[in-house]
Amino acid sequence: MTDAFLVGAGQSGYGAFPEESYRSLFRTAFDATTESVPKGLMASEIDEAFVGTLGVGGRQLGLSGPAVTEHVGLDGVPCTRVENACAASGFAVRQAVQAVKSGMADVVLAGGFEVMSDMSSDATKYWLGVSGETEWERLSGTTFAGVYAQMASAHMERYDTTRKQLSRVAVKNHANGAKNPHAQLGFECSLDEAQSAPTVAEPLNLYHCCPTSDGAACALIVSEDVVDEYTDDPIRVAGVGAGSDSVGLFQRDSYVGVPASERAAEAAYDMAGLTPEDLDFAEVHDCFAIAELLAYEDLHFCEKGEAGALVESGATALDGDLPVNTSGGLKSKGHPIGATGAGQVVEAFKQLSGEAGERQVENPVRGLTHNVGGSGGAAVVHIFEKETAVSA
Amino acid sequence: MTDAFLVGAGQSGYGAFPEESYRSLFRTAFDATTESVPKGLMASEIDEAFVGTLGVGGRQLGLSGPAVTEHVGLDGVPCTRVENACAASGFAVRQAVQAVKSGMADVVLAGGFEVMSDMSSDATKYWLGVSGETEWERLSGTTFAGVYAQMASAHMERYDTTRKQLSRVAVKNHANGAKNPHAQLGFECSLDEAQSAPTVAEPLNLYHCCPTSDGAACALIVSEDVVDEYTDDPIRVAGVGAGSDSVGLFQRDSYVGVPASERAAEAAYDMAGLTPEDLDFAEVHDCFAIAELLAYEDLHFCEKGEAGALVESGATALDGDLPVNTSGGLKSKGHPIGATGAGQVVEAFKQLSGEAGERQVENPVRGLTHNVGGSGGAAVVHIFEKETAVSA
Known part of the structure; x- marks a missing residue:
């Protein structure tokens, strides 16, 4: 089975773009x-594409993949x-890795997009709700923030996690985002x-919730047969893991963790063949502040219940250990x-390429990305490793 | 790269099932x-699943894959x-093949579902329309039947194809369907x-159009490492091909063919390493009667413009050559x-297993399935080959 490599990644700005x-x-x-x-890479060299979108607002609900790849000139490409x-393009990246490893493609584009800023807040509530369980969560009035609020309450109750x-x-992530020209806030x-x-x-207060955004991001995954044509500093997809779970939070045994994340990370x-200690940075799914704390535990950055202390220690700040x-x-x-x-993979690519500007981590070799769908109905984790630094 | 094998497939009835x-x-x-x-195969042996659905009616638009796989007990399985x-689960089967060939999974479920019968005809028109191009086709009033009607008109004009x-x-397909206990009509x-x-x-008249249906279908794809655990009569996935195209019909150069189908078939x-002459049967995407005629040409069963004559000759009837x-x-x-x-793959599995009852083709060795998304924005083709018969 061939190895898969990340040779490029890029994104639009994230924000509200009424002209786009x-x-x-x-x-x-x-x-x-x-x-x-x-x-360099020409569009004509791309063998296959995977595109993730929830299809918020129903603009192009069917065939929304080909609708964008044909637009950028990938004529005929599957x-x-x-x-x-919310894990749509994390899974698109995973499919790109499978496509390359299957031998059915050498150069695969994985990307994703969403346009959310032109909807009323009621419409937004509806469309975010579709990532929850429809019949017993959404239709009974549970909002997406409400689902994560229940998880936060449970974690605070069980582990004395605090609002602070x-x-x-939020303070940490805004400090980092202030150094990212693509950041919305x-x-x-x-x-x-x-x-x-x-x-x-x-x-959960406003600073414990992510914004709604317009944006797009892509990554290019290639086989070891062709990687030398695209880079002299290959970044290997060292690990990929995914897991699923009941879509409705109410169907799960516990609210203080996301089992799909844990399964994805362990895989x-x-x-x-790595542990969390081997990582130099991580992009985790912080749709709500509690989600980042749960990720610390599910990805084994710390023991169960210790995530609040971990963020408080500064270990996960830009100048921290991880x-x-x-x-x-x-x-x-x-x-x-x-x-x-896919946007998380853009950050991994920038960090591992030394092109993260003011927020650059010092000489990173390995980074992890973690993307969650809904309140944990699906999760996917990638570990990227810089080859040259490892062998050097 | 490992070969992939089809070891099982099954479906619900297709029809209107208000109790389901x-x-x-x-x-x-x-x-x-x-x-x-x-x-035999236990659910616990399944490593991964891919589920295709358009999500008609918006019942569970987000995470609709895990929503059904968790329901059948695939706990935690990605x-x-x-x-x-309309090609959602044809592509799900293709992803299952890639997953197996990638070495990342040995036993993969591919399936799909839709519930359409409980919608008003206006809602149905809306939801079918989402498979067309949204901004310039659907929102300007083009129906899905209207898109295929344009293709039929073009074919009749160019090649003297007739309404007859x-x-x-329709006559041929109803004759076959009358022998299929799962058929809706x-x-x-x-x-x-x-x-x-x-x-x-x-x-296009009513008999030139397929019905709207409720139903589900699945197939199981496994690696050569484990195929012997599941069958003594392996059916190999000999060929897989896919192609995309502009989603809007109006964006294409010609209305008398589906380039994505042709690309998929050729791949x-x-x-x-086979030609159409090697096939013993085929399941093609006949959402409208014209679509089956276009498929004959795009899949190279006959020359361009000769599909009308081909169906008239009886060659594609149950007792015909193909x-x-x-x-x-x-x-x-x-x-x-x-x-x-996935339902087309169910028929291929039944035919190749000699379990197609009254509609059984005599000793088939190879069969093709052809699934089209929208009016040709995407297409996927599989060729299945019975191993024992080939080596015997």
Whole structure:
């Protein structure tokens, strides 16, 4: 089985772009991606594509993959839309890895997009709700923030996690996002501000919730047969893991963890032969502040119940032992649903290529990305490893 | 790279089932699938799943894959929804093949489902429209039947294809469907009936259009490492091909063919090292009668413009040289959008296993399935080959 390599990744800005369409945003991301390939890559060299989108607003619900790949000139190239809610393009990246490893393709584009900013707040509530369980969650009035609020309450109750610790996630991620020119909310916030924001869903306040965003992101995965044509500094996809779970939170045994994340992480560590100690940075799915804390535990960055203390210790800050969400995360960088997973890979690519600017981690060799669908109905984890540094 | 094998496939009935949900239909298909495996297969042996659905009606638009796989007990197993409109589960089967060939999974479930019968005709028109191009086709009032009507008109104009030839597709497929206990419209129709039905979209009449359907179907794809555990009569996935195209018909150079189908077929023949002459039967995407005629040409069963004559000759009837749509096709068996591609594989499995009852083709060795998304924005072709017969 061939190894798979990440040779390029790029994105549009995340934010509200009334002048753009889902197609134009995807083109921006696609162009940034091909331009990021060290030795260059022509669209005509792409064998296959996977595109993730939830299809918020129903603009192009069917065939939304080919609708964007044809727009960027991938004439005739097989394109498959994958959708696992907020993990849509994380799974698109995973499919690209499978396509390469299957020997059926050498150069595969994985991307995602979403346009959310032109909807009313009621429409947004509806469309976010579709990532929850429809019949017994959404139709009975549960909002997406409400689902994560229940998880936060449970974690606070069980482990004495505090609102202040939740707010520290926001402070950290805004500090990082302020260094990312692609971030939607690219400004710092103080602990006071993050503590005193209006409540969205008790105990989560506005600073504990990511924004709704427009945006697109892509990554290029290639086989070992062709990797030398595209780069002299290969970044290997060392590990990939995925897991699923009941879509409805109410169907699960526990609210204080995301079993799909844990399964995905264990599979990825196992495939890579690595442990969390081997990582130099991680991009985790912080749609709500509690989600980042759960990720610390599910990805085994710390023991169960210790995530609040971990963020408080500064270990996951940009200058900490394991910087988390150097991009700003979903909280500050933004969360255009279908783009988010591929966007995390963009940050991994930038960090491992030494092109993360002011937020650059020092000489990173290995990074992890973690993308969750819904409240944990699906999760996918990738571990990327710089080959040259490892052998050097 | 490992070979991939089809070891089981099963489906629910297709039709209108007001007492069923998308989950219960999927369970019926899943149970039929595991029971069809010659040496048996436990749900716990499944490593991964791909589920295709358009999500008609928006019941569970996000995470609709895990929503059904968790329901049938695939706890924690990675599940990815794939969507390429009416080709959703044809692409799910293709992803299962890639997953197996990648070495990342040994036993993979591919399936699909749709529930359509409980919608008003306006809602149906909306939801079918999402498989067309949204901004310039759907929102400007083009229906799905209207898109295929344009293709029919173009073919009739260019090649003197007749309404009678279109009607012969319906007569043939209903004759086959009448022999299929799972068919939604399992009755024969006369050429007179198929000629004199009310117009839906000129020149297509009611007998030139498939019904809307509820239903689910699944298939099991395994690696060569484990195939012996499941069957003594392996059916190899000899060829897989896929192609994409502009989603809007109006964006294409020609209306008298589906380039994505042709690309998919050529890739599948190439991978299999086979030609159409090697096939013993085929299931093709006949959402409208014209679509079956276009398929004959795109899949190289005949030259361009000769499809009308081919169906008229009887060559594609059950007792012809190359029986097409022995199941009844989308026209008579039914077309629950997300289930259709996997449902075609169910027919291939039954034929190659000698379990197609009254519609059994004599000793078939190779069969092809062909699944189209929208009016040709995506297409996928599989070629299945019975190993024992080949080596015998």
